[in-house]
Amino acid sequence: MKQRVVVYKTLPEHLNRQLQAEFDVTFFDRVNDGNRAAFLESLKTAHGILGASLAITNEMLDGAPELKIASTVSVGVDNFDLHYFRRRGLMLAHTPGVLNEATADTIFSLILASARRVVELAEYVKAGNWKGSIGEAQFGVNVHGKTLGLIGMGRIGSAVARRAHHGFGMKILYNNTRPNPEAERELAATFVGKDELLAQSDFVCLMLPLTPETERMFGAREFGLMKRSAIFINASRGRIVDEAALIAALQDKTIYAAGLDVFEVEPLPADSPLLKLSNVVALPHIGSATHETRLAMAELAVANLIAGLRGEKVAHLAA
Numbered sequence: 077m078k079q080r081v082v083v084y085k086t087l088p089e090h091l092n093r094q095l096q097a098e099f100d101v102t103f104f105d106r107v108n109d110g111n112r113a114a115f116l117e118s119l120k121t122a123h124g125i126l127g128a129s130l131a132i133t134n135e136m137l138d139g140a141p142e143l144k145i146a147s148t149v150s151v152g153v154d155n156f157d158l159h160y161f162r163r164r165g166l167m168l169a170h171t172p173g174v175l176n177e178a179t180a181d182t183i184f185s186l187i188l189a190s191a192r193r194v195v196e197l198a199e200y201v202k203a204g205n206w207k208g209s210i211g212e213a214q215f216g217v218n219v220h221g222k223t224l225g226l227i228g229m230g231r232i233g234s235a236v237a238r239r240a241h242h243g244f245g246m247k248i249l250y251n252n253t254r255p256n257p258e259a260e261r262e263l264a265a266t267f268v269g270k271d272e273l274l275a276q277s278d279f280v281c282l283m284l285p286l287t288p289e290t291e292r293m294f295g296a297r298e299f300g301l302m303k304r305s306a307i308f309i310n311a312s313r314g315r316i317v318d319e320a321a322l323i324a325a326l327q328d329k330t331i332y333a334a335g336l337d338v339f340e341v342e343p344l345p346a347d348s349p350l351l352k353l354s355n356v357v358a359l360p361h362i363g364s365a366t367h368e369t370r371l372a373m374a375e376l377a378v379a380n381l382i383a384g385l386r387g388e389k390v391a392h393l394a395a
Contacts, residue, residue, distance in 0.1 A: 079385050080142070082118045084127030085149055088371065091378050098382065099124070119143070126381050131155045137164070145384035149370075149377040151175060153394045154286040154313060161395035168395040169380035172231060174372040175364035180235035182363045183311045186335030187224075187279055189357045190307045192216040193333075196354050217278075217305065217332070219244055225277030226250040227270065227294075228312070229259055233283040237263045249273045274301040279309060286313035294318065299325035304332065311337035311363050323349045326356060337363050 081099040083092075084107050095101050102118045104111060107130050119125070119140040125132070128149040134157050137143065145167040146156065153170050161168045189195055193216045200206060200214070224240045226233045229250040240246035241263040248265040250256065251273050259265040274280060280302060284290050295318035302308070308331055310317055319340040325331050333355040339348075342361055350356050364370065376392070383390045 079123040080121050081124045081126065081381065081385070082115070082122045084115065084125065084130055085374075087374050087378070091374055094378060095126075095381075099385070124381050124385050126377055129155075133157075134160045137166070145169060145381060145390070147377045147381035147384070149373050152285060152313065156395075158395045166395070167384050167390060167393055169377070169384060169390050169392055170394045171373045171376045171380075172392055174376055175369050176231045176235045178366045178369040179232050179311065179363040180239060182337060182359070182365075183232070183236050183281060183309060184239050186309050186311065186337065186357055186359070187281070187307070188219060190309070190333045190335035190355075191219045191279075195357050217307075219246070219279075221245050221247075222278035223247040223249060223276055225273040225280045226265075226283050227273065227280065228252060228283030229256045229265070230283065233281075234259055234263075236281060236283070237265055241265075249277055270298075271301055274298055275303070277306060278303065279307050281309040282312050282316060284312050284316055286315055290316050292316070292318050296321040296324065299330050302331050304329065306331050308334045309336075310334070314339040314342065319350075323353075326350075326353050333357075335359075337361055 078098070078100040081095055081101045083095065083101060084104045086105045104115055107115045116136065116139060119136060121142055122140050123142050124145045124147065125143065126147040132146060132155055137160065143166060147169040148155065149171060151170055151172045153168060156168055158168065193214070197214060224246045226237060226248065229252040233250065234256070237248050237259055241248055248263050249268050250259065250265050251268060251270045255267045256265065260267065282294060292315065294316055299321060322334065326334055335357045337359045338361055344350065344358060350358055364373065380390050380392055
């Protein structure tokens with residue numbers, strides 16, 4: 077008898093066929109109020125699950141006694157309780173590596189767009205306000221030669237630092253759980269304390285996973301330590317930041333601007349004060365959203381699931 081798999085994300089057809097050739101598969105394009113009961117029912121006999129963008133609670137998993145592996149089409153695993161997986165002996169696979177460059181591109185686009193006010197001034201032109209040579213009221217700030225502070229220096233942080241060092245001649249400061257000798261050797265990066273990084277950086281880029289320890293760790297105190305000319309960038313997870321403190325810092329000009337791809341609540345509510353601030357570039361969580369990268373992530377997630385259910389070594393386990 078085939079093992080049973082539940083997929084709760086739309087996949088390319090060739091990956092659907094690959095799964096169906098080996099498993100009894102139940103597909104949900106997206107789990108919502110209309111099909112949640114059917115989804116929970118399908119978990120009762122599932123040996124593997126695969127998807128993204130859905131909080132898989134311990135209560136859901138308690139109702140899946142046959143489960144062996146969950147494979148998420150993401151590098152982040154904050155939709156799962158890792159302690160639960162370890163306690164129960166379940167595998168949790170994710171997709172690091174394949175999204176590094178696309179996400180680093182997004183982060184650097186936020187740096188450039190925030191510094192040069194690209195979105196704001198593009199709208200200025202579209203609105204018909206460009207009547208002659210622009211003046212100081214429309215000026216931005218330089219990126220080349222400035223200091224970039226990275227809070228977190230993993231794979232994606234290193235990819236951002238490469239762009240900054242080689243492409244823009246930036247000085248790289250970083251704070252991490254441990255020093256990164258490779259980044260220091262190849263990118264002239266300097267390991268510093270978090271407070272020193274905040275005080276010295278022209279751009280502060282948050283590069284951390286969401287964990288109980290990092291949730292809301294960045295707030296009014298941290299913004300107060302930054303330069304008034306500094307730009308804050310977050311493309312990691314919105315809940316690492318106290319969003320009310322960020323809004324206050326932007327409104328009061330405690331910091332110059334922010335480039336954001338993630339938020340406390342997603343999609344960002346239409347009445348969010350962030351949408352009314354001209355010094356904010358807001359994107360709809362597009363960090364890895366290219367055709368090539370999302371395909372690579374889906375293929376890796378499927379490969380992880382198949383390996384786990386075959387009893388083979390899974391290349392990328394978070395738990």
